[in-house]
Amino acid sequence: MQTAFFKLANVIPVDDAIGYLKEQIDKLFSKKGQHIVDMNVAAVDKTIDKLVQVDYPESWANAELGPKTEKEEPDFVKNVMHPMNAQQGDKLPVSYFTRDGIFPVGTTQYEKRGVAISVPEWIMDNCIQCNQCAMVCPHAAIRPVILTDEEVTAAPADFTAKKALGKDLKGYQFRIQVYPLDCLGCGNCADICPAKKPALVMQPLKTQTEVQVPNQEYAAKLPVRDDILKRNSVKGSQLQQPLIEFSGACAGCGETPYTKLLTQLFGERMVIGNATGCSSIWGGSAPSIPYCVNKDGFGPTWGNSLFEDPAEFTYGMFLGAMHQKNKLIDLATQAVGTDIGQDIKDALSGWLDNVKDVEGSKKYGDILKQLLPAQKDNPLLAEIMGFSKLFTKKSYWIFLGDGAAYDIAFGGIDHVLST
Numbered sequence: 329m330q331t332a333f334f335k336l337a338n339v340i341p342v343d344d345a346i347g348y349l350k351e352q353i354d355k356l357f358s359k360k361g362q363h364i365v366d367m368n369v370a371a372v373d374k375t376i377d378k379l380v381q382v383d384y385p386e387s388w389a390n391a392e393l394g395p396k397t398e399k400e401e402p403d404f405v406k407n408v409m410h411p412m413n414a415q416q417g418d419k420l421p422v423s424y425f426t427r428d429g430i431f432p433v434g435t436t437q438y439e440k441r442g443v444a445i446s447v448p449e450w451i452m453d454n455c456i457q458c459n460q461c462a463m464v465c466p467h468a469a470i471r472p473v474i475l476t477d478e479e480v481t482a483a484p485a486d487f488t489a490k491k492a493l494g495k496d497l498k499g500y501q502f503r504i505q506v507y508p509l510d511c512l513g514c515g516n517c518a519d520i521c522p523a524k525k526p527a528l529v530m531q532p533l534k535t536q537t538e539v540q541v542p543n544q545e546y547a548a549k550l551p552v553r554d555d556i557l558k559r560n561s562v563k564g565s566q567l568q569q570p571l572i573e574f575s576g577a578c579a580g581c582g583e584t585p586y587t588k589l590l591t592q593l594f595g596e597r598m599v600i601g602n603a604t605g606c607s608s609i610w611g612g613s614a615p616s617i618p619y620c621v622n623k624d625g626f627g628p629t630w631g632n633s634l635f636e637d638p639a640e641f642t643y644g645m646f647l648g649a650m651h652q653k654n655k656l657i658d659l660a661t662q663a664v665g666t667d668i669g670q671d672i673k674d675a676l677s678g679w680l681d682n683v684k685d686v687e688g689s690k691k692y693g694d695i696l697k698q699l700l701p702a703q704k705d706n707p708l709l710a711e712i713m714g715f716s717k718l719f720t721k722k723s724y725w726i727f728l729g730d731g732a733a734y735d736i737a738f739g740g741i742d743h744v745l746s747t
Contacts (some may be wrong), residue, residue, distance in 0.1 A: 331375040346372060404431070405438045412615040413439070433627065434620030436574035437510075442537070444513030444579070446530040450504045455527040457493045457502050459566035461517035466581040468573035468588055469511040470528075472566055473503040474553040483546055486539045494563075496556050505547040507574070508533060508540045514580030552623055559593060571595035571627045575618035577610035584610060587727070591619075594723040596626035597686070599649075601642025603728035603737060604635045611727075635732055639740030642726045643747075649722060656715040657683060663708050672699050672709070679719065686721050693719025 334345035353368045407424045408431075411417060448461070448470060459472050473489075480489045480501050489501035504527070518528040557564030571591035577584045583606060591598065602608050611619065612632050621627035633641035660676045675695040682688025697716055703709040726744070733741055 331372045332379060335376055335379065342376075399438075401438050402432065402435075405435055409435055409438065409615040417615075431614060431617060433617045434573075435616045436576075436618045437620070439574065439616055440509040442509040442533065444508075444511045444533050446513045446515070447508045447511040447533050447536050447540075448506050448515075448517050448528040449531045449536060450506060451525070451527050451529060452488050452490055452503075454523050454525040455490070455502075455504060456523050457563070458522060459563045460520045460522065461504065461528055462566040463562055463589065464516045464520045464585050465588075466514065466516065466577055466579070466584040467510055467512055467575060468570040469507040470517050471505050471507070471547075471570075473505050473547050473550060474556065474567060475501045475503065475550060477501065479550060484542045487543045487546060494557070500553075500556075503547070504528075505544055506536070506540055507544050508536045509544075510574040512579035516580055516585075565589060565592045568592035568595075569622050571598075571620055571622060572611070572618045573620060575610040576613065576616070577606070581606075581610070583607060587611075590725065591628055594725075595628050596622050596624070597690075597720050598628040598723050598725060599642070599645055600628055600630045600725045600727055601638050601645060602630060602632045603638035603726075603732045604632060605729045605732070607727045607729070608632045636736040637740055638726050638728045638732060638737055639744045642724060643740075643744045646724045649718065652715060653683070653718050656712065656718055659708065659712050659715070663712060666708065668703075668706070668709065669699075672696070672703070675699060676712075684721060690720040 330349060331346060334340070334349075335342050339345075349372055350369055353372070354365055357364045357368060408420060411420055457472070462468075462471050474492060474497065475483075475489055476499075480487070483489075487503070489503040492498075492500040492502035513530070513533070515530050518526065518530050521528050552567075552569045554568045557567055559565055559568060569592070570588045572584070572588050572595075575581075575584055587607070602611060612630060619628050619630055631641070631645070657680065660680055664673055664676050664680070675692050679689060679692035679696060682692060693716070696712070696719060700709055700713040700716070703713070726741075728737060728741075732738075
């Protein structure tokens, strides 16, 4: 790349530049052996011969955009996100933004960039329904779909599905749906497929969009059937909605599959403290946000802190919530001993017995959310309702890379572990 740059840029004579490059190669790689040096020198020498000039029509200089297709999109996406993505953000009036400056989440779904050269094509007859392809996808761009017979019948003509395997899925149909315009073409899904005959084959993007885009749009509107299989299995976890999707991470990213899986296991109750780094770029860059919410409106709470203190930052949020939870426990205990309705008393008692249990705290917390709004005249119960965001047990996570963990943020990690 450096050779090509100096050949095309003419900032200095190209022969001089190549001489300097070869000197640097010898200096950098001589310890690795003359063979390595010779390979790098050969790469430089072959670059000039392999350069191909691309001739383009002069008319391109005056090319105009075609007619814009109107889509059903939120005002923020049309008025703020698309102009910012087009490098026109400085032209936006202040009135286009909310007064508090908040950007909505889950907006990457509207980008549909279509930047992959090749995307996977699902070979239905070869699929063993293991869901490993969905698990390794860095962008949540390939997903299993569980359907009823009626939903298959109502689908587009090329929308195929097969009988779902497993006693818990009896009566359902199964499909792997590719999101071709969100895929980045890394091929991780095709590589991981354990079927004897490949169930996923990489194909040119242009061969897939006409059929798969309508299929994907149909699949996205179907119910998320996340309560059929156990959540903590590979197959079951991938029936959960990913609460981070279509991020701007690189093709084949090794970080985002972990984050995606965590959101499928804990996403609706996650609190994330994120060190500055890759995970803050693909996780929270303006204007499009990949973190999203589930069908009930819950999703990860995400905050970006400094490279040097993600542990202290997240631990601080945890301690703050813990003190509030302790206050809530005191209030609930006090309320149980007062003259209140038996249904509220039972719900409070059930919640107190399940404070540290995920499912139990959610179950009784949801009951309290239904009962307490009608108790505004009771100051104690009204105060308890004010803590309703703490009814469900939270799951706290620190996101950071090796630079932070082993270097500048090590002291904070050590502090959290020691306490």
